[in-house]
Amino acid sequence: RMAAAPPSYCFVAFPPCSKDGLVVFGKNSARPRDEVQEVVYFAAADHEPGSKVECTYIEIDQVPKTHAVVLSRPSWLWGAEMGANEHGVCVANEAIVTREPASESEALLGMDLVRLGLERGATAKEALDVIVALLEKHGQGGNYYEDGSSCHTFQSAFLIVDRSEAWILETSGKYWAAEKITEGVKCICNQLSLTTKIDAEHPELRNYVRSQGWWNGDSDFNFSEVFSLADDHLACCSGRESLEKQGGDISAQVMIDVLRDKDSGVCVDSESFLTTASIVSVLPQDSSFPCIHYFTGTPDPSRSIFKPFIFVDDVKLVPKVQSPSFGNDDPAKKIPRFQEKPDRRHELYKAHEWARSLLENDQDKGQKLMRIMLDLEKQGLEAMEDILSRTEVLDPAEVVDLFYDCVDTELKFFK
Secondary structure, three states, X not given: OXXXXXXXXXXXXXXXXXXXXXXXXXXXXXXXXXXXXXEEEEOOEEOOOOXXXXXXXXXXXXXXXXXXXXXXXXXXXXXXXXXXXXXXXXXXXXXXXXXXXXXXXXXXXXXXXXXXXXXXXXXXXXXXXXXXXXXXXXXXXXXXXXXXXXOXXXXXXXXXXXXXXXXXXXXXXXXXXXXXXXXXXXXXXXXXXXXXXXXXXXXOHHHHHHHOOOOOOOOOOOHHXXXXXXXXXXXXXXXXXXXXXXXXXXXXXHHHHHHOOOOOXXXXXXXXXXXXXXXEEEEEOOOOOOOXXXXXXXXXXXXXXXXXXXXXXXXXXXXXXXXXXXXXXXOOOOOOOOOOOOOOOOHHHHHHHHHHHHHHHOHHHHHHHHHHHHHHHHHHHHHHHHHHXXXXXXXXXXXXXXXXXXXXXXHHHHO
């Protein structure tokens, strides 16, 4: 039996289920418990013809222009678990297990494809096209974890969202299918969810599964049934019910509450896995308003603060949520890989470790600290609601330090 994929959860809600004409996106990233996630920003850039880009394991051709992106990523790799670009596209991935074993050969990781889709796609559909073209050309494979003793490989699913639509993309090797979503609430987790509603697919998909004897061509083509191991694809998303109950009122705050819910299993805190970082994005359908992306940059959203980020030119970088860089000496870059594990904790992570131990060991002080943290978060959420309810255009100078200041204030409380 293959190792279980980490139980991450991704959500999207469209108006009228969500409030105020906003598309609301969220993800909890479940990863090995001790892995550090950092939040990093890369400005838009032009690239010389013929230049290459070094992904986690392989080098591929660079494109002439990449969009500005903000990413939440395990700090040892190139790609990302989740993130957004300057055009209001958000992408999150899920590791999944299908009846085809994932390749151990080093290729693109699902997490590399998240970043590549964001850097190269100005809409959700463009990001999807980028991801499947790269999958066709380079394949997916390689170790999902920073682990020198064992290779953990998975196939990938993606939730790709912009201001007007979302795509659920599920893959097995280079084969894929996708469903377009424009209404309601959708959740994807660590197993296949596409059934018979398929809006785009690999041109050879059906021929391939017939040649494998997985589908006879007579019955309805059901992607999950064809590609899942046994009955894996039945019970998925526990968070969806809580979101659907909020129908019409889903906001950033509601999405944050769903991501914090340990009872539903959406907020993972188990022997092997922890929610190591979270994101919530609000994408106004009216493009004259800015998209707002909230990142924790720390583990366990029930004990973390969601801090807002808005794309503007010359946005201030936040080294305090960036892990130390080890350059070419990084054990993740040397072959054989992962022979040792350097300390990748960033400043906010270290301060947050102290706060977590206080929450666990001193109830009175811990609760007091948590109230202060949640109050700080609430101020940020209210300030963002104010920005989205104004009639005048946002002055970039007002938010150029936004994420920086929020991280700074959080650190001050922990000190």
